[in-house]
Amino acid sequence: SSTWSNVPQGPPTHSRNSTNTLPGITEAFKANTFTNKVNLGVGAYRDDAGKPYVLPSVRTAEKRLIFKELDKEYAGITGTPAFTKAAATLAYSASSPVLDNIAITQSISGTGALRIGGAFLERFYPHSKTIYVPSPSWANHAAIFKDSRLDVKQYRYYNKETIGLDIDGLLADIKNAPPRSVFLLHACAHNPTGVDPTPEQWRTISDVVKNGGHFAFFDMAYQGFASGDTDKDAYAVRYFVEQGHQIALCQSFAKNMGLYGERVGAFSLLAASAEEKKRLDSQIKILVRPLYSNPPIGGARIATEILNDPELNTQWLSEVKGMADRIIAMRDALKGGLEECGSKLKWDHITSQIGMFCYTGLRPEQVDELANKYSIYGTRDGRISVAGLTSGNVKYVAESIHNVTK
Numbered sequence: 001s002s003t004w005s006n007v008p009q010g011p012p013t014h015s016r017n018s019t020n021t022l023p024g025i026t027e028a029f030k031a032n033t034f035t036n037k038v039n040l041g042v043g044a045y046r047d048d049a050g051k052p053y054v055l056p057s058v059r060t061a062e063k064r065l066i067f068k069e070l071d072k073e074y075a076g077i078t079g080t081p082a083f084t085k086a087a088a089t090l091a092y093s094a095s096s097p098v099l100d101n102i103a104i105t106q107s108i109s110g111t112g113a114l115r116i117g118g119a120f121l122e123r124f125y126p127h128s129k130t131i132y133v134p135s136p137s138w139a140n141h142a143a144i145f146k147d148s149r150l151d152v153k154q155y156r157y158y159n160k161e162t163i164g165l166d167i168d169g170l171l172a173d174i175k176n177a178p179p180r181s182v183f184l185l186h187a188c189a190h191n192p193t194g195v196d197p198t199p200e201q202w203r204t205i206s207d208v209v210k211n212g213g214h215f216a217f218f219d220m221a222y223q224g225f226a227s228g229d230t231d232k233d234a235y236a237v238r239y240f241v242e243q244g245h246q247i248a249l250c251q252s253f254a255k256n257m258g259l260y261g262e263r264v265g266a267f268s269l270l271a272a273s274a275e276e277k278k279r280l281d282s283q284i285k286i287l288v289r290p291l292y293s294n295p296p297i298g299g300a301r302i303a304t305e306i307l308n309d310p311e312l313n314t315q316w317l318s319e320v321k322g323m324a325d326r327i328i329a330m331r332d333a334l335k336g337g338l339e340e341c342g343s344k345l346k347w348d349h350i351t352s353q354i355g356m357f358c359y360t361g362l363r364p365e366q367v368d369e370l371a372n373k374y375s376i377y378g379t380r381d382g383r384i385s386v387a388g389l390t391s392g393n394v395k396y397v398a399e400s401i402h403n404v405t406k
């Protein structure tokens with residue numbers, strides 16, 4: 001018999017024919033022949049014509065890079081310093097007093113940053129081997145941390161009744177966790193709910209995390225993409241640092257630079273001193289070396305060019321804002337469309353939520369009806385990707401959502 005006859009078929013989370021998974025939705029969408037079909041399952045930005053978008057600043061950076069005829073030598077284990085320094089500056093801000101104490105490595109986008117972070121916690125976090133993630137969270141969080149041999153537990157985050165933040169549950173769960181627990185926090189544009197704490201709520205969360213002696217592990221996959229302003233979206237991270245939290249931070253340039261497949265990201269740890277930073281740097285290198293030796297250079301070069309060239313940087317910031325603004329405009333249009341249809345339900349959460357995703361509050365049967373009757377595809381948890389809405393389809397989507405909810 002085959003060497004692999006004992007390998008079981010994996011569960012449908014990764015299968016192409018479950019309509020509750022993005023690959024499954026994509027398949028069902030492709031197979032549908034209706035001309036007005038709409039895919040609201042996409043996890044990537046789309047322009048107003050529904051097409052993938054390559055930022056003009058990225059195109060310019062690429063042209064410059066070709067012209068430079070750079071070599072293809074290996075980067076260092078933790079990537080090129082020009083990139084990691086710029087990434088840290090973007091996240092922590094150029095005026096941050098802690099910039100010199102940040103141990104940082106380039107990573108295989110946000111996922112790779114989380115995986116290095118998981119490995120680092122597993123190897124060195126002295127107080128616990130458990131990480132608390134919000135309920136719900138990006139599904140890959142649990143998978144990444146389990147593969148890092150951490151225990152994954154949940155803290156309350158989303159309130160189904162209010163379609164908003166369960167701030168009381170969240171604070172209670174942080175308070176009641178064993179001292180010095182690790183908490184994963186979405187820095188902005190929470191995936192999948194689109195529900196973020198307000199700045200005031202972040203300040204309370206910071207206090208409660210501090211009182212428990214807990215460790216804040218930030219995942220910032222959408223800096224700039226949420227509000228259109230990279231500083232505003234970094235509020236939580238910077239506030240925690242100001243308050244003396246020794247945070248960990250995962251960054252991704254997939255969304256805010258549209259560099260999805262280029263896999264550009266960074267993982268950083270805030271050290272207490274220059275001497276400690278050196279120790280952390282050395283151990284990050286020891287972790288990364290046997291994982292993948294050193295990171296890919298192509299995407300990081302594009303990001304470096306954009307972050308470090310003042311003119312291109314300004315252009316990029318306006319393009320990020322353009323993407324965020326289009327998403328915010330589509331939220332307004334969807335809510336407005338539902339109201340125009342005469343919907344008696346409250347849809348304020350559509351516009352109060354932020355980022356690419358919207359938790360509509362639709363029930364699984366309603367999502368099924370949207371797909372079966374109207375050829376509009378989202379996940380059965382009621383999540384839609386606002387990036388899949390366009391000025392051409394938003395009215396149709398609003399009418400259809402009204403029809404399945406009235």
Ligand code: PMP
Pocket residue numbers: 043108109110111112138186191219221251252253254260265
């Ligand atoms: N964290 C969150 C919350 C995300 O939504 C994503 C992307 N979907 C990531 C991390 C990582 O994505 P990537 O590895 O493409 O940077």
